[in-house]
Amino acid sequence: MSVQEERNALTPRTALYDHALRLLRESPDGVPPRRGYSLPRKTATGEDPLSREEAKRAVREAFSPLPVDPVTLHRRFERLGIQDRHKHLITSIVAGLPQPVEQVDVARALGRGLIRTGTTAPAVTAGIALLGRLGESEDVPYLTVLGVFRVLTGPAVNALEILDRQSAAVVWLAVHARCDELQPLVHALWTDNRQAVLPELVALPASPRFVSSAVARRIAEASQLPDLLDHHPSGTDLLTYAGRLLVRMGCSRDDPTDLLAYRDALRVYDRVVSRAGLLPPTLDNAAMLLSLALDLSSGTGVLLDWPPERRAALLDSLGRLLAEPRWAAAGATGDEADQRPRAGWIRRTGRQPFKRPAMPDKFRIEVVVGDPAYREPVEARVLIDGRPVVPTVFGRGPAHSPEYLLDEGRLRAGAEPREVQLAEADCTEGCCGALYVTIRRDADQVVWEKWRQTMPGSREPAPEPPAYRFDASAYHAEIARAETDCTWSWRARTIARLIKAGLIEEPDLLSRWDAGRGWISSGFDDPDTAVVTFWYVPGLASGSPERADSPLQFRWVIPDDGTSPEAQATAALRRLAEEDPKSYAQVCGGSRERAEELGFSWPDSA
Incomplete structure (x- = not known):
């Protein structure tokens, strides 16, 4: 060992807590940067020699018996090979440790010692988990x-x-709120400038681009929203803005479980709905209140722990x-072009959440x-x-x-069982499941x-709901009513x-052109257009497809x-019956090489 290495080994490391304090003192106004700080050094290097099961056993061994001081736990972690990458294991195992009454004070003191003097991520993580x-x-x-x-x-x-x-929310926002528009509010919250919180809050945009369901919660x-509402009735x-935050929290395209995790949701619903008559009757406010009503009628808002009849009373008030x-x-x-889709939506949908069935149905769609205006999805919501x-089951x-x-x-039922995908994560099944x-x-x-959730990367199976039986x-x-009801459509x-x-009904309309049906719906960017997509594979019509694994996708927009x-x-x-659609549709998918090989132009935006 060199002299410098000996000196480094003998020099006590700075506690992570003290290092964080120094970084905050050096930061403008004491506010951490977006995405937070990196650790001052890696506390372990090289490949992890432990398998997951070995790491679990090592963490459990480190806490058996319960150490009485941080130094002992540091040494055990080093001896057992516990590294930074094991922090999730540490958290889950510490959360499940049996805690005899006589050891509560010892464990609490250990946790405090670890977070105040701990010099490695595993040790500090253990202290955080204990506390x-x-x-x-x-x-x-x-x-x-x-x-x-x-x-x-x-x-x-x-x-x-x-x-x-x-405090949990302030820390989360300080590290995870990445949009520039959110930084003034984050600054006011971190510095506890209560006078600035209200003006910065109402100045925020409510678009999903800036405020996801997690950010909304x-x-x-x-901001302690219920207290703000009470102080400014x-x-x-x-x-x-409170109503918009509720809408964002319950957004099904994002993560509606944020609404369920928001403990003050019922209080905020009460304040917003009971005072909604104070709002100016604008298109924006009408859309916000209608969105709240749809969520209270058939969305995530139904799942909150409502007192008897309270949800129905709020819906009646909104209606x-x-x-x-x-x-x-x-x-x-x-009248403006960008407002017409929203106004049409309100005209079509305005009374839907208030038309509750005379008798509760066991199965309803x-x-x-x-x-x-926020490009929210069109859903066939199944209610049991x-x-x-x-x-209730998925939430992603x-x-x-x-x-x-x-x-x-x-959704039709026959003698042969049929597995149906009811929902898919907005980021695709391969990312977050279905x-x-x-x-x-x-x-x-x-x-x-036989409910089934696919959860890529998950080591534990998702809980399976019970079987449900319905009068056929x-x-x-x-099903027949829902299939024939088109009142929702534009x-x-x-x-x-x-x-x-x-x-x-007539698949030959496409197959004669060596094409197969793709996604067909209204336009995402322009909902006043119909969009037909199809896949082209040479030789498909003759039954001898050429390179079926490399199809070209075409898009036909119909104003x-x-x-x-x-x-x-x-x-x-x-x-479609009379003209080859490849002559008037545009290439929108596949590969540039395949498009050029087949004589088609590759779009610049693809």
Whole structure:
């Protein structure tokens, strides 16, 4: 060992807590940067010699018997090969350790010693986990400071959520809120400048681009939203933004479980709905209140722990308000081109959440169109005993569209069991999974059973819901009603659905051109267009496809020309029958090399 190595070995390392304090003192106004700080050094190098099971046993051994001082735990971790990458194991194992009453004070003292003097991520993580179980209010400032290290943010926030949810939210926002627009609010929250919180909060944009469901929840928690609403009972800007935060938290495209995790959701719903009459009747406010009503009727809001009849009372209150002439007029206005889709959505959807069935249905389908201004999805929401299935079981993406679940008869029950994908994570199944159920007919009943969730990277199977049985006649009557109900659809969407139905009935319209049906719906960027996509594989029509693993995807955009949707769909199908669609559609997928090989131009934006 060299002299320098000996000196380094003998020199005590700086505690991570002290290092974080120094970094904050050197930061402008004492506010951590976005994404937090890196650790001052890696506390372990090289490959991990331990398998997952070996690491589990090592962590358990390190705590048996329970150390009485931080130095002992540091030494055990080093001897057993426990490294930074084991922090998730440390957190989960410490959370599950048996804790005899006589050792509570010892464990709490150990946790405090570790977070205040610990020099490695594993040791500090263990201290955070111990205080997540046994901590008290005096530990909050230390956990808050340690949370500025991004590798410790998750454990620190988890512990703080038990001790002080506001502090947990402030730490989370300081590290994870990356948009420039959010930084003034983060600054006010971190420096505890309460006078600046309200103006910075109402100045924030509510677009999903800036405020995801997770950010919305943390903003509400960090700003102590119910208290703000109580201190400013007539503040309409604050009331509007509170409603928008609730909408964002329950957004099915994002992570609706954020709404369920927000402990003050019922209080904020009460404040927003009971004071909604104070709001100016604008198109934006009408859309916000309608979105809240749709969520309270058939979305994640149903799943909150409501007192008896309270949710129904809030829905009734919203229904009466939005039916008033001034609000009906606000929802009908939208002369600007970018407002027309939203105004049309309100006209079509405005009374849907208030038309509750006379008798509760065991099985019901609600096709719900989200606010088009925020490009919210169209969902075929399945409700069992009045509760939406997808956010109850899955919660990582919206229910599938009616085109997927209804137009192709996937929810119909036959003698042969059929597995149906009810929902997929918005980022795709390969990333965050999907939800499946098997549907079959059993005499005079329909059975939903064998629920399955795909969860890439998960080592534990997801909990499986029970099997459900429905009266077959009532079930098929509800399926038939939902399949034929088009009141939710707008013109371009109807055109697309009619074209798709025609291609399902006559697949030869595409196959004669060596093409197969792809995605068909209204345009994502322009909902007033119908979009037909198809895959081209030379030789498909003859039964001898050439390089079927390298198809080209084409996209045909059909603007709404003002004639009836039926006439436009018929004209589109006729054109497909008479003209090769590759001559008027544009390449939108596949590969540049394959496109050039087949004589097609590759789009610059692809």
